[in-house]
Amino acid sequence: MSIEPPFRADIVGSFLRPDAVHEARAARTRGELDDAGLTSVEDAAIIDVIRKQEAAGLRAVTDGEFRRSWWHFDFFGMLDGVDIVEQDHGIQFTGVQTSHRGIRVNGPIRFPNHHPMLDHFAFVRDNTTVMPKMCIPAPTVLHFRLERGAVAAGLYPDRDALFADLAQTYRDAVRAFYDAGCRYLQFDDTAWAYLCSEAELQKAADRGITTDNLADAYAELLNESLRDRPDDLVVTTHVCRGNFRSTWISSGGYEPVAEPLLARTSYDGYFLEYDTDRAGGFEPLRHLPHGDKTVVLGLITSKSGTLEDPADVRARIREAAEFAPLEQLALSPQCGFASTEEGNVLTEDQQWAKVRSVVDIATSVWGEPEV
Numbered sequence: 001m002s003i004e005p006p007f008r009a010d011i012v013g014s015f016l017r018p019d020a021v022h023e024a025r026a027a028r029t030r031g032e033l034d035d036a037g038l039t040s041v042e043d044a045a046i047i048d049v050i051r052k053q054e055a056a057g058l059r060a061v062t063d064g065e066f067r068r069s070w071w072h073f074d075f076f077g078m079l080d081g082v083d084i085v086e087q088d089h090g091i092q093f094t095g096v097q098t099s100h101r102g103i104r105v106n107g108p109i110r111f112p113n114h115h116p117m118l119d120h121f122a123f124v125r126d127n128t129t130v131m132p133k134m135c136i137p138a139p140t141v142l143h144f145r146l147e148r149g150a151v152a153a154g155l156y157p158d159r160d161a162l163f164a165d166l167a168q169t170y171r172d173a174v175r176a177f178y179d180a181g182c183r184y185l186q187f188d189d190t191a192w193a194y195l196c197s198e199a200e201l202q203k204a205a206d207r208g209i210t211t212d213n214l215a216d217a218y219a220e221l222l223n224e225s226l227r228d229r230p231d232d233l234v235v236t237t238h239v240c241r242g243n244f245r246s247t248w249i250s251s252g253g254y255e256p257v258a259e260p261l262l263a264r265t266s267y268d269g270y271f272l273e274y275d276t277d278r279a280g281g282f283e284p285l286r287h288l289p290h291g292d293k294t295v296v297l298g299l300i301t302s303k304s305g306t307l308e309d310p311a312d313v314r315a316r317i318r319e320a321a322e323f324a325p326l327e328q329l330a331l332s333p334q335c336g337f338a339s340t341e342e343g344n345v346l347t348e349d350q351q352w353a354k355v356r357s358v359v360d361i362a363t364s365v366w367g368e369p370e371v
Helices: 019-029 033-055 072-076 116-125 139-144 157-181 198-207 215-224 254-264 283-287 310-320 348-365
Strands: 080-086 101-110 134-137 184-189 234-239 269-273 294-301 329-333
Touching: 019 033, 072 101, 072 134, 080 310, 101 157, 101 269, 116 134, 116 157, 134 157, 139 157, 139 184, 139 215, 157 184, 157 215, 184 294, 198 283, 215 254, 294 310, 294 348, 310 329, 310 348, 329 348
Parallel strands: 134 184, 184 234, 234 269, 269 294, 294 329
Antiparallel strands: 080 101
């Protein structure tokens, strides 16, 4: 199997929070535990989840996002000029709505002198024998999620004028994580999936976002964000269709965005969700350039504990290989197991069975890892 990320058997990033973390967070909210006490509990839980990932045979590990409440708001709220605020509605998933939080831009967007998640990465770096992987939300997500009036008056002429500062912020972020030792960075991104959905495009238009040619604008934004990245830093993206308590948001195949996403963005790899027919067929993979780029097929669902039949997964990998070379494909769960601290509806035992299945199936398709 591949010796460079993304690996043939890989993961998106988040894992179910153990009870100890849930209890410590609740105690911190009640004022019964201080920040140091919470960090101590998180440290122990993260070391444990790292060991479990290593034992499962993964060659890249994360901290499970145990220090986060949300996969994206926590990172954005730590940027200069960005606040996470309460609003009168949440994000609408199928049958459920999230807590009422949103993004407010109150000043020029900048990467701070020391973003706290640099320390989060360093803890994983110092406590694993394999490759530490860092996941952060893509700059496209910040733009796509902005509500009307979310940008302070007089700060930017319009929301599209954020792009230059967003790109510089992410160039600075890429450099900071690289300097901290990161060689495997992932941009988590819901925007591309929403561009495949007429319903989500209409919601974006209702928020005042100009959706015409938005895929082209996002490809340019991402390329500007990655413009100065070092040659030995692998950067991938996970295209997510929504993941909150095992529910989802977006439906629609990748065809509307496949060419700009796969052929024109500077990513090394693409984690694409393919666990349900909401993702459409594999035909859009024909846009993947032959060469070094990899598509990681999200064929193992993180939304339920039911274990997939390995024969069915292998058959679907063969189907995908009709449109992209097998040597440019890999396997992972379709998303994280807990994009927010609430987590998906499955047990920890089921979660780890899924991870082990990814490793076993990948080994059966691509062979044992090279050394």
